[in-house]
Amino acid sequence: MLSLKKITSIILLLSFLILAYTGSMLYIAPQGRVAYWAIWKFAGLTKTEYTNIHIMFSLIFLIFGILHIYYNWKAIIHYLKNKHKKLVILTPNFIIALLITLLTFLGTYYNLKPFNTVIIFSDNIKTYWEKVLGTPPISHGELLSLENFCTKFNIDLQKAESILKENEIKINSPNDTLKTIAIKNNTTPQKIYELIRNAKELSQNKTTNSTEENTPTGLGKLTLKEMSELYNINFEKAKDILKTKGFKFDDNTKIKDISIQKGMLPVDIYKMLKK
Structure with a gap:
């Protein structure tokens, strides 16, 4: 006999697996301008197709997630009760779960370690794709x-x-x-x-x-060293030029963060160093 409760749980499981896969692919996929220019594919799917599938199953996960909460409301309430069977929202379990959630959110928002290493690693993969696939002469x-x-x-x-x-x-x-x-x-x-x-x-x-x-695109996400390697710029000379002009940066600073110090665009930094 069919059970909507069981169907809901199975759909959530399958949706989770698909979201985990598409999310991983989008994490390592090239930047859009590179992916669309080279028509990047992995396992037969383009970045656009991975994105569309990810969006649709996020919606499915949301809908059936709400149903899952509905069917398991009693169990959820039970998790929020203390040993005396009284409803207490701020149980130790709830507090720990809330702290982990807030820590992850704020750490990512403020670009703090170790959370930013996840983003940096993704940026490095995308930079690798730019070296392999090249960049378009103009965005899109x-x-x-x-x-x-x-x-x-x-x-x-x-x-x-x-x-x-x-x-x-x-x-x-x-x-x-x-x-x-x-x-x-x-x-x-x-x-x-x-x-x-x-x-x-x-x-x-x-x-x-x-x-x-x-003039290449996607310069903002590169570091000075990465841009120098990609576009045949003398790295040491570039550092001296920028320091002389009052820019502050280290090996991990992105070009976009360097350029905004003087109200410039990443392409302005590129043109300055290519002269």
Whole structure:
């Protein structure tokens, strides 16, 4: 005979396992701009698919969690009673559970050790993906149409289309986004860009926006050393320049935290050190 109480418990168990898995994958997944540009996948699922599944099962877990509380209300109340069977909210068990919860919340909110090490480790994994997969020339460039992308980076559209056709990349329309073209051809926006990036306009009336193209994204989450390694910047010289200008930092300080000291953006730090 079917039992909603038993079904609720089983759904909670299965939802917990799925949330644990998708949460772990999102923890190690690249930053969105990198994942979408390279169409990162793990076990056949993209970051977007992991995110959507995680959101849906969070909702399922919430709904059936409420049902679980309803069906087990007597047991929960029993946990809040003392040895004399009197209801006491602040039992030792409740206080310990509350303290652990508050400590975790506040430690994470204020970025305190050891809680911040969990976040730092995730950031380090995401930085690793940037080194392996590369970064897009512009955030969410995969959402630009081929025509707009070529215009933005001064790439000859006809030459780009010719190069793609030579490499057996089928294009229905130049108004298709790089993402759409990539998916239809079982490749990535990154690979398409690598094919067409050298198809520059030869007209003297047009100039290449090299600064915009060569300025990387996602700099804020990097440390100075990581940015130096990624973008061929002399680390020791970079430290001297920043210290001379009054910036305060250590080996673990992120570029975003360095830049805000002077009301700047991470890209401003990058441009300063690349001069």
